[in-house]
Amino acid sequence: MESSRGRALPRFRGFSLRLEPRLDVPRWLPYAVPAASLIVALILGMIPMMMQGINPLTGYRDMFLVAFGSAYGISETIMKAIPLMLAGLGVALAFRMLVWNIGAEGQLYMGAFGACLVAYTWPDSPAWVLLPCMMAAGFVGGALWGAIPGALKAYLGVSEIITSLMLNYIAIQWISYLVIGPWQDPTSLGFPRTTRLSDSATLPTITELWYLPMVIFLAIGAVVVLFWIARRLDDNRERLKLAIGFVLLAVLSLGGIHFLNGRRVHLGFVLSVAAAAVFSVLLSRTRWGYEVRVIGENARAAEYAGMSLKRNIILVMMISGGMAGLAGMSEIAGNLHLIKRAFSPGYGYTAIIVAWLAKLNPWGVILVSLLLGGLYRGSDAIPGSPKALGMMLQALIFFVLIGGEVLVRYRVRWDRGT
């Protein structure tokens, strides 16, 4: 046994590298690895920065200050993070089932299309009717776009990786057609963009007006939480977790309103956090969430247990696409207020990185999105090629993390001699 393990990997002169499966994983390790990956990736990222004539140390400092150094910076970082959160939640759900939805970018565009179709058809209806309809239309737009690769995978066995990616290019061309064709703003002097959305079609920003509804919401929530703590939970640890969670929610939401008052951050942020809560409950507390996890771990066993793979593949692709569609809706209705050609700087692709960095955990998606949103925002600080710097650093983090994850599962041994 011992000798066979030693031969499992190539032997270079004098020493060999061995991977031994870990019998027990230290508790801190799964958290230390992503953090260490981040640092290693940022160090590796210095090489291309220096090749481009940028001083990496001042570069990183500037990026950090622009992204997180001021209240304005943080609110702009959140703006970049909102589409990442929504799309990342969807991608993470699909990846849980090992359905490789890499079409979030296209689904995001189709969601924006669906939402705007509603907004331009009934521009004058009141916001409380129009906005939910736009959200539903955005979700449906992305869900239908995600259903295509899902159905092809489920019924014909066509690789969803390639079809979902091809659909990205098709969706982007479709939006390009709209913004220089039927939807082009006649006053834009030929610029490829649509007319501005009506006021009732834009998502409200977070202001002091939200204090009262938030306090009422928290008061109702407090009653529910107290009821659960007193009557429904029997484990003290669970009780403590719920109580701490609620206090955290109250402090963060009221503090958040104070902090974000009068800035550009919009309802989409609240929507994303609520969606993370829904996904977290869905995955860990419901029968369907259990099915998704079992299928992801062992599809054959799940099928023997009577779970429908076909139905779940299509359903997961639709929800995943729908979340990306919602991201497109919130980006249009909350941030841009019109559609431009290629309005997304690769949010759908970054969502893949977000999902993986977050270990497919919904709350992790929120945190990682803020971090990667900071990279998008921060790369604006560096003159030269702004968008690409953020993308490159994100991909580097992704790469290092994949390699680093091995450390969680295996113990690496260097053997000298034979």
Added chain:
Amino acid sequence: MADFLVFVTIVLSAGIAAGTPILYGALGEIFTERSGILNLGVEGMMLIGALTGIVASLATDSVWIGALAAMAAGGLLSLIHAFISITLRGDQVVSGLALTIFGAGLSAFLGFPYVNVPAPKFATLPVPLLERIPIIGPIFFQHDVTVYVAFMLIPAAWFWINRTRPGLHLRAVGENPAAADALGVNVVLTRYTYTVVGGALCGLGGAALSLAYTPGWIENMTTGWGWIAVGLVIFAAWDPWRAAFGAYLFGAISRVVFDVQMLPTAGLPQFMKILLSPEFLRMMPYAAVIVILIFASRKAVRQRVGAPAALGQPYTREEAEA
């Protein structure tokens, strides 16, 4: 009739020119996947190859060195994927995705100063005598060197995979690594080798794009062609000849799309005008990939021609013994 013949000749000739970068990517991916490693990073490696080709040929004034440097860059990138998926036994799908995103980001970042810089290119080099053959000559023998190299690579790849001893080892490793290991084939070394060979070919494909077909560097200039190459490998059932057919077909589609744009649309009904708008025509190659994959899947189910049996699965001896 004569006009039509000229049109077909032009489309086929341009299709071969446009299909060449895709073909390099597809051939590289065939080698890699035949050894059991799924590398979805073709797009990223092609982008890095395209940029490296430009930078190296600008620096040395030689497109040949540019192409070689592109191969080296592609091979180097694929080495990362090989290390993660073979040595570290990581998830090959995720690692390949990371490679594509990384290649796109890195090439866009480093290529920023090279956007729209006039760059050297492979000159058109008609083959003497052969180019004079009517129809065949213009279609096949009035191209640049990258196209001819691809011509030679198709039978060479087929012969290597199906008729040589190393090719037999390659297939064995992809189909049943445990059996190949028992017969004394070095599974790890074989997989490393063909992943790097595949990466080098993808890099060359990128150079064929940036130094020959559409000379110069633009951010994300491959526009999904690397992914089309990955799709073609499935369509081609891992066979170089069918991959060549598919790649040239896609080249021709993207060329027809370009020609149809020039047609007068005055008398046509409204929906035809919409379908003939540049945006819809640009969707066609991507839609065609999906349609072709659907047909390929039907055929694969019927004939049971499939992927290498061990595709995407890491190999360790412990698991094989258990």
